[in-house]
Amino acid sequence: MCQSTRLQVFLPSEDATDSLGRLLAGHLVPGDTLLLTGPIGAGKSHLSRAFIRARLNRMEDVPSPTFTLVQTYEDAAGDIWHADLYRLSHPDEVLELGLEDAMSTAICLIEWPDRLGRHLPQSAIHLTLTPQAQGRLAEFVFQGRPALKKALHDPAF
Numbered sequence: 340m341c342q343s344t345r346l347q348v349f350l351p352s353e354d355a356t357d358s359l360g361r362l363l364a365g366h367l368v369p370g371d372t373l374l375l376t377g378p379i380g381a382g383k384s385h386l387s388r389a390f391i392r393a394r395l396n397r398m399e400d401v402p403s404p405t406f407t408l409v410q411t412y413e414d415a416a417g418d419i420w421h422a423d424l425y426r427l428s429h430p431d432e433v434l435e436l437g438l439e440d441a442m443s444t445a446i447c448l449i450e451w452p453d454r455l456g457r458h459l460p461q462s463a464i465h466l467t468l469t470p471q472a473q474g475r476l477a478e479f480v481f482q483g484r485p486a487l488k489k490a491l492h493d494p495a496f
């Protein structure tokens with residue numbers, strides 16, 4: 340088992356959150372899952388929107404999946420699933436949604452991953468967003484991924 344990488348990036352403005360979303364969009368491929376933790380208003384959907392627009396290379400309408408739980412998109416490499424599990428009534432609902440299968444075939448961006456219970460994927464990128472001063476603190480935990488680690492060490496924003 341390789342060692343976990345833990346690193347922090349301060350995002351002084353919503354533009355910086357956009358930049359981080361775009362950076363991540365260049366590093367994830369189908370089969371990768373990004374777990375987005377943080378309080379309401381932390382920027383989980385904001386970052387997901389920038390990520391999805393970068394992957395699709397157009398100004399797609401990306402609504403928060405607050406009520407639908409899942410919104411899906413299709414880019415050249417495959418599907419992107421954007422989930423907001425805040426309203427999930429039971430972890431096994433993840434199976435009904437098809438999200439467990441999607442985690443091995445699509446890029447999954449999952450808000451409120453604590454709701455996944457036993458369905459929490461092993462090798463996901465964990466990103467916690469926390470309001471700090473006027474901006475947000477982004478804290479990553481992931482394994483492997485040397486290119487992502489390098490990009491996040493000295494981000495240009």
Ligand SMILES: Nc1ncnc2c1ncn2[C@@H]1O[C@H](COP(=O)(O)OP(=O)(O)O)[C@@H](O)[C@H]1O
Nearest residue numbers: 350352353356379380381382383384385474475
């Ligand atoms: N780095 C940042 N600094 C300040 N405000 C931010 C930053 N990133 C995002 N925001 C703002 O915070 C809010 C986040 O909302 P949203 O993404 O819906 O939150 P969540 O999905 O975490 O509940 C948006 O109004 C967005 O403009």
Ligand SMILES: [Mg+2]
Nearest residue numbers: 383384403450
């Ligand atoms: Mg949200």
